[in-house]
Amino acid sequence: MFKIIKIAWRNIWRNKLRSSVVMISIILGLWSGLFILAMTYGLNEQRIDGAINTVLSHIQIHNPDFLNDQKINDTIINKEFVLNSIKNTDKVYKFTERLISTGMVSNAKGSYGIQLTGINPDTEKQVTEIYSKLIDGEYFTKLKRNPAVIGEKLAKKMKLKLNSKIIVTLQNTKGDLTNAAFRIEGIFKTQNTIFDETTIFVRKTDLSKIIGLTNGQIHEIAIVGKSLEDSKLIANNLKNIDKLNKIQTWSEISPELGYAQEMMSTFLIIFMGIVLMALSFGIINSMLMAVLERKKELGMLMAIGMKKRSIFIMITFETIFLTLIAAPIGLLFSYISIEYFAKHGIDLSNFASGLESLGIGAIIHTYLPVKMYFEVSLLTVLVAFISSLFPARRALKLNPAEAIKSL
Amino acid sequence: MNNIVIKTNNLSKIYHQGEIEVNALNNVSCEFQKGEFTAIVGPSGSGKTTFLNIIGGLDSPTSGYVQIADVNISKLKSSKLIDFRLHNIGFIFQAYNLIPVLTAKENVEFIMLLQGTDKEYRNKRTHDLLEEVGLGELVNRRPTQLSGGQQQRVAVARALASKPRFILADEPTANLDSKSTTQLLDIMAKLNEEEGTTFIFSTHDQRVIDRAKRIIVLEDGKIVEDKK
Structure with missing residues (x-):
C-alpha cells in the first residue's frame, strides 16, 4: 500500500x-x-x-395587550415586582425603563408619523448605544426643557438642526390628542435608515407628563444579559416568575x-x-x-x-x-x-x-x-x-x- | 514428464469493427514447452498480438481456451486472472511501458511488492536481475534518464522478477536500434540457455527470428507454419 x-x-x-x-x-x-x-x-x-444595540436589547417586557395595539394605558403590570424580579435574576447585566407612544411630528416642512420613546438617559446608556451614534449635539445633558434626540434621516427630511423646535401630537391616557413642543438636542445616525426616520427619543419624565401617565408607569423594560447567549435563559427565568407580562427575547420581538x-x-x-x-x-x-x-x-x-x-x-x-x-x-x-x-x-x-x-x-x-x-x-x-x-x-x-x- | 507450459485449444477471436466481423484468430491450437524460445511471426493483421494477448490473459477468446499449468485461464474471473498473471506471466511491451515515476530499481521491485515478497528478497533479486541485464550502475535512474535499449532491459528484468512460468514479448525490438537489439537478444538468449526461461515473442524483426528456436507463422489468424 x-x-x-x-x-x-x-x-x-x-x-x-x-x-x-x-x-x-x-x-x-x-x-x-x-x-x-x-x-x-x-x-x-x-x-x-x-x-x-440601538433599541431591541436582549429581552423586553411588555403588558401583553400593549403589544397588540400599543394603547397608552396598557402599561407593565406590577412594575415594582417585575423590576425586583429582574434585579434578582441571574445573568442580568443592566435594564432600563421606557415609555412608548406613537404620534405625529410636525414643523413648517410637514408632518410625519413617528414613535416617541421616553427613556431614562442614564440607564438607557447602559442598555443601548444610541448615545454613541450621535453625529451632532448632546445626549440629554444640555437642554432643561423637553429635549429630543432624533435620527439624521428625519432631521434631513424635516430640515431640522440642533435647537430646532418640533411639535409632537400624541394621544393621552384619556384618549384625547395632545400637543407638546420639543427642541432638538442631538441627532443620531444608526445603520438603519428606517429607524432613524421614525424614532424620536425624549426623556421619560417629559413624556409621562404629556401623555398623563402617573406613578412611574411604563410600557417597556429593556434588559441586557451578560452575553447575548444568556437571553433565552434570562427570559425563561423571568417567565417563571412573572406570568402577567409578556417576556420576549430579541429574536421573538424581531422575528425578521x-x-x-x-x-x-x-x-x-x-x-x-x-x-x-x-x-x-x-x-x-x-x-x-x-x-x-x-x-x-x-x-x-x-x-x-x-x-x-x-x-x-x-x-x-x-x-x-x-x-x-x-x-x-x-x-x-x-x-x-x-x-x-x-x-x-x-x-x-x-x-x-x-x-x-x-x-x-x-x-x-x-x-x-x-x-x-x-x-x-x-x-x-x-x-x-x-x-x-x-x-x-x-x-x-x-x-x-x-x-x-x-x- | 509433462513440460507443456501453455496449451491452446481451437482459439478463435472475432472482433467487430462497425458492422464488419474480423476473424483475428481462427481455431488456433498449439502447445509451448518449458524453455522454448519462440517467435510468432506474420504480416500485420495476421493475429500475432491478439494471440499473445489471449495467451497472456489480457484478452479473452471468442471460443476455445488457453490452459496454463492445468488452469483454464479463459474461465478465470477478472480479479483471479490479474492474480494469475502476477504470479505466472511476465510481459515485455514494444514501448517498454515502465512506470515513469519509479527508478529502474523500483520498477523491477514493484512487481515483487505486488506479490507480497519480503524486503530482503526483493532487494537481492532486484540487484541480481539488474546486474544480469547489465544495468547495475543505473539502478537509480528513472525511465526518462535511460535510453530505449536500457529501458527495454529494465522491462526484461521486471518481467523476470516475478519468476513467471513464461515471458511474453510483443515486438520487443521494434523501437530499438541494432546495437540495443543485439544486446537485448543476447540477454534473453542467455536467460533462456542458462536458466531455462521460456520466451514467446511476436515480431517482424529478422534478427529476432534468426535467434528463435521455434518459429510459428500466422496468417489471417491461422497457424500456417510451425518450425522447430
Missing part, C-alpha cells in the same frame, strides 16, 4: 501544470466559499448587533432578524453547493484527463498484475494529495483575508443607502466562526474525494489489452 501511495504522490508532480490548476481551483474554491460565508456572517451579525438568519443560512448552503459543484467538476475534468492520458500505463499496471483496487486507491490518493496540499493554502488565504477585512471592513459606501434601509452598515466587517473553517474544509476534502471516484472508476473500466495499444 505504501508503494502505491508513493506512486500516487509522485504521479501528481508529473504534470505540474495540471496539478497546479487543480490545486489553484481548490484554493480559489475554498477561499471564495469561506470569504462569502464570512461576509454574509459579518453582515448578519452587524444587522443583529445594530438592532440589539431570525428569518434573515435562516434565509442567509439557506442562501449559504446553496452558494456553497454551487462552489463545491464547480470545484467537483474541475477536479473530475482534470483527473479524468490524467487517467485518459495514462491509459497505456494503467493498462500495463493491470497487465503485470496490479489489482483494480490498488489502481482505484492510487487515482483516489492523487486527488486527495492535491486537496491536502491545496486546502491548507486555501484556508490560510481565507483566514488572512477574513481577518484583514474583519479589522478594516469592506467599504460598500456606494451601496450605503440600499444597505442602510435594510439595517446594515456601509462598512461590512467579515466574521467567520472557527467551526466554519473546519466544516468547509472537511466538506471540500469530502467533495474532492467523491470527485476522485469517477476518474478512478473510469480507470478500472480500461481493458488492459486495448489500453496498452493506445498512444
Whole structure:
C-alpha cells in the first residue's frame, strides 16, 4: 500500500501544470466559499448587533395587550415586582425603563408619523448605544426643557438642526390628542435608515407628563444579559416568575432578524453547493484527463498484475494529495483575508443607502466562526474525494489489452 | 514428464469493427514447452498480438481456451486472472511501458511488492536481475534518464522478477536500434540457455527470428507454419 501511495504522490508532480490548476481551483474554491460565508456572517451579525444595540436589547417586557395595539394605558403590570424580579435574576447585566407612544411630528416642512420613546438617559446608556451614534449635539445633558434626540434621516427630511423646535401630537391616557413642543438636542445616525426616520427619543419624565401617565408607569423594560447567549435563559427565568407580562427575547420581538438568519443560512448552503459543484467538476475534468492520458500505463499496471483496487486507491490518493496540499493554502488565504477585512471592513459606501434601509452598515466587517473553517474544509476534502471516484472508476473500466495499444 | 507450459485449444477471436466481423484468430491450437524460445511471426493483421494477448490473459477468446499449468485461464474471473498473471506471466511491451515515476530499481521491485515478497528478497533479486541485464550502475535512474535499449532491459528484468512460468514479448525490438537489439537478444538468449526461461515473442524483426528456436507463422489468424 505504501508503494502505491508513493506512486500516487509522485504521479501528481508529473504534470505540474495540471496539478497546479487543480490545486489553484481548490484554493480559489475554498477561499471564495469561506470569504462569502464570512461576509454574509459579518453582515448578519452587524444587522443583529445594530438592532440589539440601538433599541431591541436582549429581552423586553411588555403588558401583553400593549403589544397588540400599543394603547397608552396598557402599561407593565406590577412594575415594582417585575423590576425586583429582574434585579434578582441571574445573568442580568443592566435594564432600563421606557415609555412608548406613537404620534405625529410636525414643523413648517410637514408632518410625519413617528414613535416617541421616553427613556431614562442614564440607564438607557447602559442598555443601548444610541448615545454613541450621535453625529451632532448632546445626549440629554444640555437642554432643561423637553429635549429630543432624533435620527439624521428625519432631521434631513424635516430640515431640522440642533435647537430646532418640533411639535409632537400624541394621544393621552384619556384618549384625547395632545400637543407638546420639543427642541432638538442631538441627532443620531444608526445603520438603519428606517429607524432613524421614525424614532424620536425624549426623556421619560417629559413624556409621562404629556401623555398623563402617573406613578412611574411604563410600557417597556429593556434588559441586557451578560452575553447575548444568556437571553433565552434570562427570559425563561423571568417567565417563571412573572406570568402577567409578556417576556420576549430579541429574536421573538424581531422575528425578521431570525428569518434573515435562516434565509442567509439557506442562501449559504446553496452558494456553497454551487462552489463545491464547480470545484467537483474541475477536479473530475482534470483527473479524468490524467487517467485518459495514462491509459497505456494503467493498462500495463493491470497487465503485470496490479489489482483494480490498488489502481482505484492510487487515482483516489492523487486527488486527495492535491486537496491536502491545496486546502491548507486555501484556508490560510481565507483566514488572512477574513481577518484583514474583519479589522478594516469592506467599504460598500456606494451601496450605503440600499444597505442602510435594510439595517446594515456601509462598512461590512467579515466574521467567520472557527467551526466554519473546519466544516468547509472537511466538506471540500469530502467533495474532492467523491470527485476522485469517477476518474478512478473510469480507470478500472480500461481493458488492459486495448489500453496498452493506445498512444 | 509433462513440460507443456501453455496449451491452446481451437482459439478463435472475432472482433467487430462497425458492422464488419474480423476473424483475428481462427481455431488456433498449439502447445509451448518449458524453455522454448519462440517467435510468432506474420504480416500485420495476421493475429500475432491478439494471440499473445489471449495467451497472456489480457484478452479473452471468442471460443476455445488457453490452459496454463492445468488452469483454464479463459474461465478465470477478472480479479483471479490479474492474480494469475502476477504470479505466472511476465510481459515485455514494444514501448517498454515502465512506470515513469519509479527508478529502474523500483520498477523491477514493484512487481515483487505486488506479490507480497519480503524486503530482503526483493532487494537481492532486484540487484541480481539488474546486474544480469547489465544495468547495475543505473539502478537509480528513472525511465526518462535511460535510453530505449536500457529501458527495454529494465522491462526484461521486471518481467523476470516475478519468476513467471513464461515471458511474453510483443515486438520487443521494434523501437530499438541494432546495437540495443543485439544486446537485448543476447540477454534473453542467455536467460533462456542458462536458466531455462521460456520466451514467446511476436515480431517482424529478422534478427529476432534468426535467434528463435521455434518459429510459428500466422496468417489471417491461422497457424500456417510451425518450425522447430
